[in-house]
Amino acid sequence: MNGADAVAKCLELEGVKTVYGYPGVAICPVYDSLMETGIHTVLVRSEANAAHAASGMARISGEAGVCICTSGPGATNLITGIATAYADSIPLVCITGQVKLDLIGGDVFQEADITGAAESFVKYSYLVRKASDIPRIFREAFHIATTGRRGPVLIDIPVDVQNTEIRKFEWPEEVNLRTYKPTFRGNPMQIRKVVHALETCERPILYTGGGVHLCKAAPLVREFAEKYRIPVVSTMMGIGTMPSRHELYMGMAGNNGNLAANKAIHDSDVVILVGARLADRAVNDPQKMLAHKTLIHIDVDPAEIGKNAACDLPIVGDARAIFEDMLKEEITMKDITPWSMALREIRQKKSRRVVPERFTDPAVFVKTLSLAMDENAVYVADVGQNQIWSCANVVMREGRFLTSGGMGTMGYALPAAIGAKMADRSRQVVSVSGDGGFQMAMMELATMNQEDLDLRIVVFNNAALGMVREFQMFSLNRRYTMVDLNGGPDYEKLADAYGIRYMRIDDNEGIEKKVQEFLSGTGSVLLEVTVDPDGVVRKAGGSK
């Protein structure tokens, strides 16, 4: 057994079924060894998409996604994918080939200091110097990626280490890292204090972020909200914690969020923030907004508590474990019905935005699409106007909403949709992009075909980079530059080139029927939706 065989065996022992990547000489031994396992290898068309696909898979399966690339440019291309996963705390194990150990530092062919370059985007990284360390390192890497605050771990393996024979494969029974002991259970004293805060408050809200999904706490948070009738708002990453039309759900808060959600935060007296970090796009000035109210912050990462806003009552731990404990408490709340009723009323107000006549209205389209999708479908939104339209108008039921929230990486949707579909082929997966983001990832249509995946792909076409254009419209006095996308492609021909069905929607007429047709049958479909280049996402957050 050599180092590469050991890598393959480690992946098997960790229960990995699929890996995404792109080969090169420096990683060939690992791919060769993987042929002897049952692990399915997926060849993407560009390395960053290997990480995005692994991310999509991780978010649906709840297990670490794995990607394997070669040294030098393979590794540097992967960085955007790693950084994207880091910003959203997605568990990944990223494996890169490296030049021979004794050539490191010599600027040889396809050498890049990837552990150095990726340092600020990884939870931890290893440069493997001894093949016999591989079992321990892999055991640790999967443990680190999938516990505490999830995140990407990078393992860089010189090609000669992959080829070194090892005498004994020693798989550690358990991981024992003296410097890494994430808190799991919440402190009971702190939980008692939360109970007290809830018993004395009048206008509480639950404010949920992506952390709720990462530790599979969504059902418990919902149960808690329902038990005590507490209104819930979410960040972009927290969408899907509650069904959109749930009477206690007030929508997404923030710059691009809706009125009821922002009002709920503004008027509340106790905010229970769960797995969210009060990022700049979610709360404009957290310190100011949260003054004069009690902030209870539940997060697995102690560094997030107090980072963006002073916290009154911190609970460090796994949200799932904490809500299990909180559900055991019997809390005697004051009557908060007037509070939730008032918010509900705002939530139900009709939006006053004007529906465009010439083009398809993205708000109407997203709503129609999400209602026509399967109840447990996965909706993957890209980045830009399409993302904001999606967040504001998607009607979630029991499905999942995936997007690149923290990093805002264009081109995330298609590869992430590929990973989501491969995590569970029985689930309907829809990828929604703008024409800008789609063109950053459309090479992955080939991967989709090669893996025989059935994806439904929406491209909002306004022949422009809408989000930047909108910024220039409002903030730069309509001095448009670098935002026209006039070079094509012809999406019908593109769909034809990849041998998939093509559809097009140009206006709001018969939109329901067309969306039904788009989602029906088998085999991937590319749906081009022409939208107004002058369309803006401001006030996109209407009501449901």
Added chain:
Amino acid sequence: MKRIFSVLVENRSGVLSKVSGLFARRSFNIDSLAVGETNDPDVSCMTIVSSGSKQTMEQIEKQLNKKLDVIKIKSFENWQSITRELILIKLRYNKSNREEILTICTLAGARVVDAGKRTMMVEMCDTPEKVQMLLDLLSGISIAEVARTGTLALQRCVDTEH
């Protein structure tokens, strides 16, 4: 505010760059940084002096704690610790200023540790403040080279005995 972080880290390659990189990436100040092995060869001690708001000091400690190569952090203020810094100064001298240099050294408690025909080397080990004072006193005289260790610090015994 100024704060001293005494950080025990795994003695592995790349750890210094990970820790200093964290300070750079998050715009934390490093006023001084000194690293050396401890009595355990697997463990190094980094003494980092930083300044900034109370919230920043709190973040430094939390972010350092997240690093998997960091074993333990103690943070304290100047008055809670014994601090030392070593400085070596090479001075150009001549007949006219030789006496002045020696007087300053005697006053400050510095020692001459080496001398040639035109230059001499002065050493002092004291608190960073005293070391700075010596440097200020000698700044009017022609300084050729300076090397300083940065601050070393350990928490006072009475504070760590319980």
